[in-house]
Amino acid sequence: MPTPQLMPEHEASLIGRVTDVTGSRLIATLRHDDQGHNPVVRLGMEELTVGQLGSNVAIRAKGVMLLAQVIRMWEEEKEVRVTLSDNANTGSRRTVGFRRLELLPLGEIAKDGRFTRGVNRFPATGAEVHLVSAKQLEALFDRYRSQGLDMGRLSSRPELRVYLDANALFGRHLAIVGQSGAGKSWTVASLLQRTVKTMPDSHIILLDLHGEYGWRDEAGKLHSAFPEHMVRHLDARELEIPYWLLTFAELVDLLIDRTEPNASVQMAFLREAVFSLRKKANLDLGLDRLSVDSPVFFSIKELYLQFKKANDQQLEFGKAKGPLNGLFDEFLVRFQSMFNDSRYDFLFRPQKRNDSDQLEDLLRDFVGLSEPRRQITVIDLSSIPADVRPLVSAQIGRLAFEFNYWNPRRHEFPILLVCEEAHQYIPRDDDQHYAGTRKAMERIAKEGRKYGVGLCVVSQRPTELSETVLSQCANFLCMRITNPDDQAYIRRLMPEGEQDLADVLASLRRGEALVVGEAAPLPTRFQIYAPDPPPASHDAPLSKSWRQGPKDLDVRGIVERWWRQER
Numbered sequence: 001m002p003t004p005q006l007m008p009e010h011e012a013s014l015i016g017r018v019t020d021v022t023g024s025r026l027i028a029t030l031r032h033d034d035q036g037h038n039p040v041v042r043l044g045m046e047e048l049t050v051g052q053l054g055s056n057v058a059i060r061a062k063g064v065m066l067l068a069q070v071i072r073m074w075e076e077e078k079e080v081r082v083t084l085s086d087n088a089n090t091g092s093r094r095t096v097g098f099r100r101l102e103l104l105p106l107g108e109i110a111k112d113g114r115f116t117r118g119v120n121r122f123p124a125t126g127a128e129v130h131l132v133s134a135k136q137l138e139a140l141f142d143r144y145r146s147q148g149l150d151m152g153r154l155s156s157r158p159e160l161r162v163y164l165d166a167n168a169l170f171g172r173h174l175a176i177v178g179q180s181g182a183g184k185s186w187t188v189a190s191l192l193q194r195t196v197k198t199m200p201d202s203h204i205i206l207l208d209l210h211g212e213y214g215w216r217d218e219a220g221k222l223h224s225a226f227p228e229h230m231v232r233h234l235d236a237r238e239l240e241i242p243y244w245l246l247t248f249a250e251l252v253d254l255l256i257d258r259t260e261p262n263a264s265v266q267m268a269f270l271r272e273a274v275f276s277l278r279k280k281a282n283l284d285l286g287l288d289r290l291s292v293d294s295p296v297f298f299s300i301k302e303l304y305l306q307f308k309k310a311n312d313q314q315l316e317f318g319k320a321k322g323p324l325n326g327l328f329d330e331f332l333v334r335f336q337s338m339f340n341d342s343r344y345d346f347l348f349r350p351q352k353r354n355d356s357d358q359l360e361d362l363l364r365d366f367v368g369l370s371e372p373r374r375q376i377t378v379i380d381l382s383s384i385p386a387d388v389r390p391l392v393s394a395q396i397g398r399l400a401f402e403f404n405y406w407n408p409r410r411h412e413f414p415i416l417l418v419c420e421e422a423h424q425y426i427p428r429d430d431d432q433h434y435a436g437t438r439k440a441m442e443r444i445a446k447e448g449r450k451y452g453v454g455l456c457v458v459s460q461r462p463t464e465l466s467e468t469v470l471s472q473c474a475n476f477l478c479m480r481i482t483n484p485d486d487q488a489y490i491r492r493l494m495p496e497g498e499q500d501l502a503d504v505l506a507s508l509r510r511g512e513a514l515v516v517g518e519a520a521p522l523p524t525r526f527q528i529y530a531p532d533p534p535p536a537s538h539d540a541p542l543s544k545s546w547r548q549g550p551k552d553l554d555v556r557g558i559v560e561r562w563w564r565q566e567r
């Protein structure tokens with residue numbers, strides 16, 4: 001079917017003319033007649049409001065047709081000389097109001113109706129400004145319809161569906177940002193539900209920090225934000241991501257305090273010790289290329305003993321101290337206390353994952369290839385201590401990446417990793433704390449595309465999130481943001497020429513988003529469909545609970561849970 005031309009159908013669509021061209025903006029002056037301005041124009045069956053913020057207009061000049069978005073509308077008064085035709089005193093002056101629009105050109109419309117982003121030729125003053133009919137706009141989204149990812153409805157025209165291009169959205173990384181309560185988690189749920197529905201062979205790993213996407217009620221029944229046939233819920237603690245999978249840099253993150261005076265000696269010793277232990281424990285695997293980072297088993301107890309031995313070493317029958325004597329005191333104390341803390345058992349004392357062969361099973365669990373096979377694997381991190389969440393998340397990210405890196409059929413098996421609350425474990429580049437773990441995610445951001453690993457980062461604090469990761473995202477779903485610093489930050493991340501659109505961020509409603517980037521034909525403000533089922537809502541109405549809440553609670557039960565670390 002030929003694309004319908006995006007030419008205004010008849011002159012009723014003409015609403016004004018371009019009167020000012022500056023840099024990347026156009027100012028249009030709206031037409032008016034004796035009765036003043038006509039705020040509503042009828043185009044075929046449609047009634048369109050002239051100059052509505054966020055709506056699109058077409059700018060037509062000789063040889064150029066642009067699509068632009070209205071970003072501001074205001075009124076100016078001008079004094080004009082009264083002419084003879086007026087009944088009033090000739091020669092006197094009267095003020096006339098002009099309505100102006102500030103327009104942001106988004107791209108050009110070719111003769112065949114195809115839209116391309118960016119503007120090469122700007123129109124001159126006098127160019128006509130036209131309203132765009134629903135049919136014409138629909139033609140723009142048509143190109144994406146075949147992908148079938150129908151995500152919501154255009155805010156300015158709720159009758160129009162917004163389709164996103166799944167290839168660009170997941171292949172070129174996506175960031176979902178917005179303040180708390182803006183609707184990010186609902187968007188994630190809606191997006192993934194629709195993705196699996198249209199692409200039943202998808203492979204998605206979702207890092208769930210608060211148990212929002214799967215939770216148990218008082219009777220122990222599991223509830224999920226996804227239909228049962230799509231999802232597998234794994235508790236990070238039961239999944240067991242053992243210490244021996246950590247790379248050297250991650251072990252440093254876990255065991256060494258980089259601010260300690262002899263941190264570098266500890267690191268050097270750790271490197272040697274881990275390397276030799278990995279080699280020793282895996283002689284039977286016959287691997288001649290083992291490195292300090294290889295994902296193979298080593299004994300953590302032996303590692304401890306090596307440190308302890310060096311720390312206690314005495315020479316000449318106790319007359320002199322060994323070269324490392326006493327240098328590992330703090331290290332050993334920290335190591336001990338972590339090792340003896342039962343909350344870290346999933347990491348240090350794996351029950352099932354205690355030899356190298358367990359890696360296969362673990363990878364199967366991750367990518368949804370163990371039984372029952374599911375498209376979405378939700379990994380619930382809420383049961384593990386907050387201080388190791390970054391480490392475990394990075395592990396998951398790294399394993400997903402390594403899986404496809406070594407997978408010869410990676411292009412037939414693209415994986416999407418969705419990171420909720422990403423700022424908690426993919427911190428800014430200047431944050432020393434999680435240097436090793438951040439690297440894992442940054443690697444996906446930088447190289448994931450080549451190996452079929454897509455990243456979707458979700459955050460309410462974009463300013464605390466790694467810039468490297470954010471700058472690699474080619475798509476943004478920006479939800480409501482009222483904080484001016486966050487707004488300014490998002491604005492800078494947006495593509496050149498489209499940054500002014502960030503002004504709408506403060507006025508978005510719940511579940512409404514501005515999509516910017518390659519996955520949408522044009523930057524679009526739209527209302528995202530509510531997911532069905534929705535994620536756990538922590539929006540319990542306080543006033544209701546405070547009016548008629550429980551009179552007593554099972555405090556003993558709370559204490560027991562806390563003791564047992566079971567929620």
Ligand SMILES: Nc1ncnc2c1ncn2[C@@H]1O[C@H](COP(=O)(O)OP(=O)(O)OP(=O)(O)O)[C@@H](O)[C@H]1O
Nearest residue numbers: 180181182183184185186460510511528529530537
């Ligand atoms: N698409 C939508 N349609 C209708 N209501 C929505 C939509 N998205 C969100 N909401 C409403 O907004 C509430 C908050 O949404 P959500 O939990 O997704 O916010 P969030 O951005 O993830 O917040 P936080 O950063 O605190 O996790 C929901 O409980 C729901 O009532």
Ligand SMILES: [Mg+2]
Nearest residue numbers: 184185186212
């Ligand atoms: Mg959320």
